[in-house]
Amino acid sequence: MQSELTEEHRRIRDTLAAFAEREIRPFAAKWEREETFPREVMEKLGALGFLGVSFPERFGGAGADTLSQVLVVEGLARCDAAVALSCAAHVSLAAGHIGGFASEEQKQHYLPALVGAKRLGAWCLTEPGSGSDAGAMRTRASADRGDYVINGAKMFITNGNIADVYVVMAVERSEQGKGGVSAFIVERGAKGLSNGRKIEKLGLRASDTAEVIFDNVRVPAANRIGASGEGYAQTLKVLEAGRVGIAGFSLGIARAAFETAVAYARERKQFGKPIAEFQAIQWMVADIATRIDAAWLLTVRAARLKDAGLPYAREASMAKLFASETAMWASERAVQIHGGYGYISEFQVERYMRDAKLTEIGEGTSEIQRMIIAKSLLRDGYLPA
Numbered sequence: 001m002q003s004e005l006t007e008e009h010r011r012i013r014d015t016l017a018a019f020a021e022r023e024i025r026p027f028a029a030k031w032e033r034e035e036t037f038p039r040e041v042m043e044k045l046g047a048l049g050f051l052g053v054s055f056p057e058r059f060g061g062a063g064a065d066t067l068s069q070v071l072v073v074e075g076l077a078r079c080d081a082a083v084a085l086s087c088a089a090h091v092s093l094a095a096g097h098i099g100g101f102a103s104e105e106q107k108q109h110y111l112p113a114l115v116g117a118k119r120l121g122a123w124c125l126t127e128p129g130s131g132s133d134a135g136a137m138r139t140r141a142s143a144d145r146g147d148y149v150i151n152g153a154k155m156f157i158t159n160g161n162i163a164d165v166y167v168v169m170a171v172e173r174s175e176q177g178k179g180g181v182s183a184f185i186v187e188r189g190a191k192g193l194s195n196g197r198k199i200e201k202l203g204l205r206a207s208d209t210a211e212v213i214f215d216n217v218r219v220p221a222a223n224r225i226g227a228s229g230e231g232y233a234q235t236l237k238v239l240e241a242g243r244v245g246i247a248g249f250s251l252g253i254a255r256a257a258f259e260t261a262v263a264y265a266r267e268r269k270q271f272g273k274p275i276a277e278f279q280a281i282q283w284m285v286a287d288i289a290t291r292i293d294a295a296w297l298l299t300v301r302a303a304r305l306k307d308a309g310l311p312y313a314r315e316a317s318m319a320k321l322f323a324s325e326t327a328m329w330a331s332e333r334a335v336q337i338h339g340g341y342g343y344i345s346e347f348q349v350e351r352y353m354r355d356a357k358l359t360e361i362g363e364g365t366s367e368i369q370r371m372i373i374a375k376s377l378l379r380d381g382y383l384p385a
């Protein structure tokens with residue numbers, strides 16, 4: 001029972017779960033093994049309205065709250081974290097950036113197709129030489145006869161090989177540091193846009209991750225999102241919102257680990273009884289569930305603050321930090337509960353552990369979350385929200 005949910009939340013959670021159990025979970029291991037991203041599933045999710053839950057109705061969304069979007073990403077991650085990650089990058093980062101900061105004309109042009117998953121989005125911030133220190137990016141955008149010409153390379157971009165629409169951060173005026181960064185929309189097919197070598201990963205192998213290279217890519221000036229120099233500030237806001245989503249993503253992996261571990265503990269017999277009857281196993285189960293509940297409540301708080309229009313950067317970082325470390329810890333405990341069977345790929349649980357590691361790295365590492373939280377505490381004091 002999740003008492004924080006309304007009837008509408010429950011409806012979204014349950015219909016998404018029914019879809020994911022039928023169309024995603026049975027194929028997750030195969031997609032991972034073959035490293036193929038099931039684009040058709042994303043298209044179905046778009047057609048059913050799951051990718052647009054929190055976007056305005058005039059762009060094809062449902063106009064629902066942030067918690068609804070959290071429930072979607074959580075429900076997807078519970079069945080296949082790779083699909084969930086690709087959806088999160090598409091929805092929260094690429095479409096979220098356009099929805100939050102683009103002009104009405106740009107929104108009308110791009111959002112309906114993104115929300116319906118007729119076009120796929122990617123969000124390009126990280127570079128080979130700049131990750132946590134995103135302001136040190138080297139990709140440049142030079143104004144040239146009414147266009148911009150973009151040069152540089154972006155690294156670890158989710159959907160980078162397969163996207164139709166890229167939101168790209170680039171330095172327009174280097175003398176202004178972070179205040180010289182602008183955001184641009186670049187479309188697949190633009191001359192000079194290409195991908196680097198294939199990136200092999202620890203987990204989330206069905207999610208596409210790519211290097212995206214910009215070699216004199218020309219985009220019209222009208223493709224800039226917002227005013228010149230606003231790109232870095234937009235990025236921080238996009239990441240703030242994205243972290244609430246990544247908390248939901250982490251919760252989905254943690255719940256999957258919990259459910260798998262409990263089912264196994266009931267079945268597996270040693271010393272003549274189910275291992276669930278051993279106190280050592282019971283304590284692990286109790287600890288996993290307690291951490292999941294705590295992470296869930298932090299996530300709900302961050303989502304509610306966001307929807308109320310209140311500051312929520314610290315709470316989003318707390319939710320992301322705690323939920324991601326919960327996903328990692330819970331999936332490692334779930335492997336332990338499975339013993340040797342947890343270590344082999346025939347059982348899904350080792351995949352949860354490999355997938356969970358990304359949650360402590362992407363959209364700001366755990367170290368960066370702690371920096372954000374501490375900075376806020378030391379500046380503003382500790383006033384519980």
Ligand SMILES: Cc1cc2nc3c(=O)[nH]c(=O)nc-3n(C[C@H](O)[C@H](O)[C@H](O)COP(=O)(O)OP(=O)(O)OC[C@H]3O[C@@H](n4cnc5c(N)ncnc54)[C@H](O)[C@@H]3O)c2cc1C
Pocket residue numbers: 089122123124125126129130131132133155156157158159201204209358361362363364365366367368371
């Ligand atoms: C599967 C995957 C998908 C991704 N998808 C995207 C995407 O769609 N778009 C995108 O733009 N990026 C994406 N990323 C990139 C991701 O956001 C970065 O990997 C992340 O921000 C960390 O940057 P980095 O890898 O350069 O690590 P670094 O910043 O080099 O960090 C290395 C280590 O140093 C620590 N560290 C750095 N600075 C500090 C500090 N000041 N104090 C203490 N410790 C510090 C970090 O916490 C980390 O432990 C993705 C990454 C992966 C793996």
